[in-house]
């Protein structure tokens with residue numbers, strides 16, 4: 318219904334919960350939330366989308382958000398009512414001009430009316446401006462609060478849940494849904510409020526002129542109501558379908574582009590292109606159905622307008638003929654009815670935007686309503702920097718365990734290397750110890766306290782996880798470093814960079830440490846990014862550090878330099894290092910070897926080499942490949 322849709326652009330959703338073709342919806346244990354599973358068909362993985370709030374819960378959430386700004390809402394509403402009421406003086410004033418002309422009065426008889434019309438225009442302009450600005454302020458404040466809550470909760474979502482939903486789901490909510498709601502708050506909702514007020518007050522004004530004019534005007538209502546219901550009945554499921562198809566299309570593109578190396582390696586280009594084309598085509602078809610729906614809607618609406626206007630004109634004719642109304646009054650009534658066209662059209666058109674925004678809102682509220690990460694009433698304090706893992710089991714998918722009964726203890730200050738073949742479970746163990754994943758069974762204790770006793774805040778202060786996926790935030794290099802320690806002095810930043818041998822290249826950047834890095838700024842190499850992560854680790858200064866493949870990306874000379882940097886960054890901390898380069902493992906205090914989700918060996922480099930077990934075999938294979946320069 319929007320221009321956007323009429324142009325065949327992005328699809329919009331609705332807040333109802335139909336069961337469109339590509340999705341089956343089920344209500345989970347919490348009746349206030351709906352969890353949707355995408356059953357994409359064709360044997361593709363089933364995605365459990367993030368929860369969506371019900372319409373009732375969405376309304377309640379809006380109420381909660383608006384409540385603290387009641388006064389602002391009330392003032393905005395009152396000013397808008399005043400502005401609309403003042404505007405309704407125009408039609409009777411014009412009617413008066415008609416009466417004066419019919420009475421053959423001299424031209425100067427209308428001077429007062431012209432002055433009054435000008436005054437009405439000025440007052441209406443000013444009050445409408447004031448009212449809209451009050452409503453906009455209310456909308457923006459509420460939107461900002463909702464966005465904050467959404468981001469807060471989105472960051473606290475368990476990683477497994479986001480992975481199950483597919484990052485596309487969260488991305489669409491953060492981008493498309495937020496901008497949909499922002500657009501509605503800025504444009505559609507104030508306009509919708511204005512239109513509804515204009516409709517109600519104009520109908521009241523028609524009744525004041527003569528109740529029969531009101532009755533005549535109301536003849537259009539059945540057609541309009543039927544049109545609106547006809548539209549909503551079709552639009553609600555259609556836009557829900559469009560929304561899901563767009564999310565699926567986005568997820569497909571993310572999967573294809575994000576996994577392009579794998580796609581190429583396994584020669585899956587054709588299959589992925591076909592899937593992407595299939596998903597795009599279903600979006601196109603759904604959008605075209607939307608355009609047809611909009612055209613049908615407008616033709617029905619025009620019929621309603623014709624019936625109403627004809628009825629008002631005929632009523633005016635009879636009333637003027639039998640002397641119950643003046644020509645001016647009949648003119649005012651016709652003008653009133655004509656002035657209803659714009660607000661009625663806008664209201665009906667904007668209902669579509671409002672429905673789209675409501676659907677987006679339900680998806681944001683669904684995430685915003687997620688319980689915050691459990692915070693113990695009195696978080697425990699780790700008594701030292703030890704790590705104790707007991708009976709740890711984990712399965713990402715039920716029935717497919719990837720860790721089996723893992724027991725591991727790291728003494729305070731101990732540096733332990735975790736090695737093993739790909740898929741052995743090293744990353745999973747590292748992430749569970751860092752509190753990123755919650756284990757299926759067993760406990761992790763930091764300094765003698767279980768992670769749930771420490772709570773997320775203390776866990777974050779106690780343990781830092783560095784992975785290959787270090788993100789360089791857009792901003793200056795100093796800003797990026799200060800994320801780890803907001804109050805750090807320039808001296809501290811330099812010394813942290815120096816400890817990981819990064820000060821040299823950092824100072825050589827075009828503007829030194831003030832160089833803008835990250836998205837749109839200076840691109841850092843992967844080795845520089847890893848060094849930045851290590852410098853952040855030094856600044857954050859947690860007693861426990863977990864490093865997963867921190868040096869895996871760098872070339873071999875760079876890797877050795879990074880190994881040294883890692884050693885200095887973890888100096889004085891308890892460190893668990895997932896080591897792919899066995900030279901890094903060789904220098905650790907202890908090596909733990911994993912295989913098939915179990916710890917199979919543990920000891921120093923020399924001890925494990927002597928036992929001629931799994932590690933010795935890995936070492937031989939690795940030394941061989943190194944000697945051959947592989």
Ligand SMILES: Nc1ncnc2c1ncn2[C@@H]1O[C@H](COP(=O)(O)OP(=O)(O)OP(=O)(O)O)[C@@H](O)[C@H]1O
Nearest residue numbers: 480713714719737738739740741742743744745746
């Ligand atoms: N998010 C996930 N969802 C489902 N299965 C997963 C997920 N992450 C890892 N796995 C599976 O868990 C097992 C252990 O993986 P993990 O990444 O922990 O091993 P790893 O030893 O770190 O391997 P690598 O050295 O290749 O990173 C593998 O079978 C892997 O396929």
